Amino acid sequence: MGILDNVLRGRRDDADLGKGLWRRAHDRFQRGLDRYHQVLEGVEDDSLYAELVVMADALSALLPRVRAVCVKCQRLAPSDDFDVPGEFADVHRALSKAGNALATTAEAAAMLSLAVGPVPVGALSVQRRAATVLEQVELSERLAGIAAAR
Structure with missing residues (x-):
């Protein structure tokens, strides 16, 4: 992605998400997702890696949904500061x-990747945290009046 692409994306984000509260919520989610993917780069165990990649795909699929909630909220309650309407x-x-x-899902994945020897419960701790992410995204959609597109 070139500099021009970054500038255009930034302008589109400013138009869609504003520069305040909703942009910050979207960007926080994006940073968490980026961190999770960074953790994947350090996983050496192939079976654990495969398990974590499945969760990475599921978590990545949530980003457009988070964006849709933030865009709708920015449209209904514009925010260029950090006061919550x-x-x-x-x-x-x-x-x-x-x-x-x-x-915390990324943190759990990082801790799991550092485990020495076989992990008896696999990525169960990461799965539980990822389930919480999904629950909260679904809740935000319901509260914002967005039907989840699946």
Whole structure:
């Protein structure tokens, strides 16, 4: 991706997400996703890697859904600062929890990749945290009135 692509994407993000609250929620989720993918680069066990990649794909599929929620909220309650509009506080809370859960999912994957020897429960801890991410994204969609496209 070139410099021009980055500039154009930034302008599109500014138009769609604003520069405040909803942009920050989207970007936090994106950073968590990036971190999860960085963790994958360090996984040496092939079976664990395969398990974590399946979760990476599922988590990546959530980004457009998070973006759709943020775009809709920006359209209905524009934000160029970081004050949470009262009627959208629950949506913002769910998005924040999704971003935080994604960060802890990446952390769990990193800890799992550092385990020495076979891991008896596999990536169960990562799966539980990834399930929380999905739950919070689905909640944000319901609260924002967006039907989940599956």
